Amino acid sequence: MPSDVHPSRAALVISRLPSFSGLDAATLEAVARAASSRHYDAGQVIYLEGEPATALYVLETGWVKATRMTPDGREQALTFLRPVDIFGDIAVFTGTSYPGTVVALEDVEAWAIDAATFLDLTARHPQLALACIRRLAERVLYFIGLVEDLSLRSVETRLASTLLKHAEAREGRLIVPRRSWTTFDEMAVRLGTVRDVLSRALHTLEDEGLLKVERHEITLLDPQGLEKRGQI
DSSP: OOOSSOHHHHHHHHHTSGGGTTOOHHHHHHHHHTEEEEEEOTTOEEEOTTSBOOEEEEEEESOEEEEEEOTTSOEEEEEEEOSSEEESHHHHHHTSBOSSEEEESSOEEEEEEEHHHHHHHHHHOHHHHHHHHHHHHHHHHHHHHHHHHHHHSOHHHHHHHHHHHTOEEETTEEEEEOOTTOOHHHHHHHHTSOHHHHHHHHHHHHHTTSEEEOSSEEEESOHHHHHHHTTO
16 A cells, blocks of 8 residues: 655654664665555554454554453553554464554554555565564564563562663663553553552562652662562
8 A cells, every 4th residue: 555655754664673774775665655654542442353464563653552351351461562663563474363452552653564565575575574584583582581471480570670671761860751551550461460469569679679669750779689680
């Protein structure tokens, strides 16, 4: 599907994907010409688990989450994505339905690429095919780590590791900003637990002097101590 926005903007965004950064200009423009600009409001479903995989998406701005729903109604997070990233690609390459539901956590700008068109592009551009293989391999490693986290590591350990991964240096402090959608419930989904367990884990780490929970941010008081906690 041709884009109604000048393709160079899409090409610039796509080139920011780490696995795609080495693509030549001709390949980037070929992908960009197939991309259509999409906007999603905060809370809007981008696609549902089980729907046919008709497109893959490149996330330009905003955060999204991919989750699966258990039979008893509990959410299990698959991944949280921030710009710039790609999603929907696994289902497109396997020719299956989407394995999870993806929701915009805040206002999102993305680029949608028709599934059949993208598969045709990978057949005609070997560089693109290799970039996709690298990206899928990275995703496999991510899910191996996720399985290890959920099965072998405590909530406190997963929490410490996640906080360090998303920490930012600001005014001489190391903090994790709490975005508008970062509620305790959302954090619990992200860590594969429930709100009460997460709350106890935060209080435990706070009592140990490792962090301080504030309204708009979490301050990491002892990054080295958190790092040790994240390895238990």
